[in-house]
Amino acid sequence: MSETINAAYYRRNKSFVVETAPSPLPEDDEIAIRIAYCGICGTDMHIYHGNMDARVGESRIIGHEMSGVVEAIGANVEGVSLGQQVVVRPLDHCGDCPACDAGHTHICHKLKFLGIDTDGAMQEIWVVPAHTVHTLPDDMRLDHAALIEPVAVACHDVRLSELQSGEDVVVIGGGPIGVLVAMVARDAGGNVVISEVNPNRLAIAQKMGFDTVNPAEVDLAATINERTGGKGADVVFEVSGSQPGVDAMTTVAATRGRIVMVAIHAQKPTVDMFQFFWRELKLIGVRVYEPVDYEKAISIIASGGVDAETFITDVAPLDDIQTAFEALDRSPTAMKSLIKVGKDV
Ligand SMILES: [Zn+2]
Ligand SMILES: [Zn+2]
Missing domain, CATH: 3.40.50.720 (NAD(P)-binding Rossmann-like Domain)
Structure with a gap:
C-alpha cells in the first residue's frame, strides 16, 4: 500500500481540485477499497451546480456510483477477501429510529448518504463501513460494475x-x-x-x-x-x-x-x-434501494440485461474530473460519464 493517494475535492463554485492525501486505513468494522471507476450521478451534478453546498460543506470528496477491489480489511470484518471485486451500497443508517426499527434502514430518519454526507469514491482508496459492501463475480468488468448503483x-x-x-x-x-x-x-x-x-x-x-x-x-x-x-x-x-x-x-x-x-x-x-x-x-x-435490489442489479449487469456499452458514453481519468463535469453539463447526448479513478485497477 502506498503512503499517499490522489483524491478529487469539490471546493464549491463548480470547481474540483485533485490533491494527494494520506492513504486511509480501515477501522475494525470497515473495508478499504481501491476504486476502479466512479460514475457521475445527477446528484453529483446538483452538487457541482452549488445546490447542495450546505450539505456537502467546503471541501468534499463526492462520488458513489463506484466499483473497485478490496485493498484492506478491518479486524472484525468477515466474508470478503483481499483483491475481491466489490461495489458499495452508499447508505449508512442509524439503527435506532422508527424506520430502522421497522427494518426500513434505507429510509432511516437520520440516513447518511456516503459521498454526499461523508467523503465518497472520487479518490484512489475509499474506506467504508463493511455492511455497505457487496461482492461481485470475478469476471465482471469494473466499468460496467460502476452502473450497479443506478x-x-x-x-x-x-x-x-x-x-x-x-x-x-x-x-x-x-x-x-x-x-x-x-x-x-x-x-x-x-x-x-x-x-x-x-x-x-x-x-x-x-x-x-x-x-x-x-x-x-x-x-x-x-x-x-x-x-x-x-x-x-x-x-x-x-x-x-x-x-x-x-x-x-x-x-x-x-x-x-x-x-x-x-x-x-x-x-x-x-x-x-x-x-x-x-x-x-x-x-x-420509491427512494434509493435495499440490499436485495443491489443483488438484483449485480445479477442483471452480470447477465447483460443492461446495455452498458451504449449507456456509458464517456470515460475520463481522475485528473480530468473538472473537464468531465464541464463536458457532461454541456452535453445533450451524454448518458453516463465515468471517472477512471484508479490507474491500474
Ligand atoms: Zn447516483
Ligand atoms: Zn435510523
Missing part, C-alpha cells in the same frame, strides 16, 4: 411496482434513470414505452431498442390507448420531475394502474386526484 435504483422502483411479465409499462422521462428503469422493466418482461421530449434522448432510447413517444409531437394518452387496446398502462414510472409528466401519469394509467413516483419533485405539482378515485389508481413512493 441500476439498483431502477431495480427498487420496478420491484415496488410489482410489475408482472406481459404488463404494459410507460416510463415518463428518458434520462439516465428513466432508461435504466425501462431496461429493468423490460428485463422483467414488461412491454415498455418511453415518453421523452428531448430528441437526443429519444435517439438513444431507440438505439437501445425501445419504443418511444414524443408527447410534444403526438398525443401520449391516445398513443398508449391504441397500443394497449384501450386499456392503458398497468405500470407508469414518473421519472421526468415535471408538471407535464405528472399530468400524463394519470391519463396513461389503466384502471387500477400503479404509478411509481421515481422523480424528486422539489416543487409541489398539481395531481389529478379524481383519477385515483375514479379508476382506483395506486401511487407508490
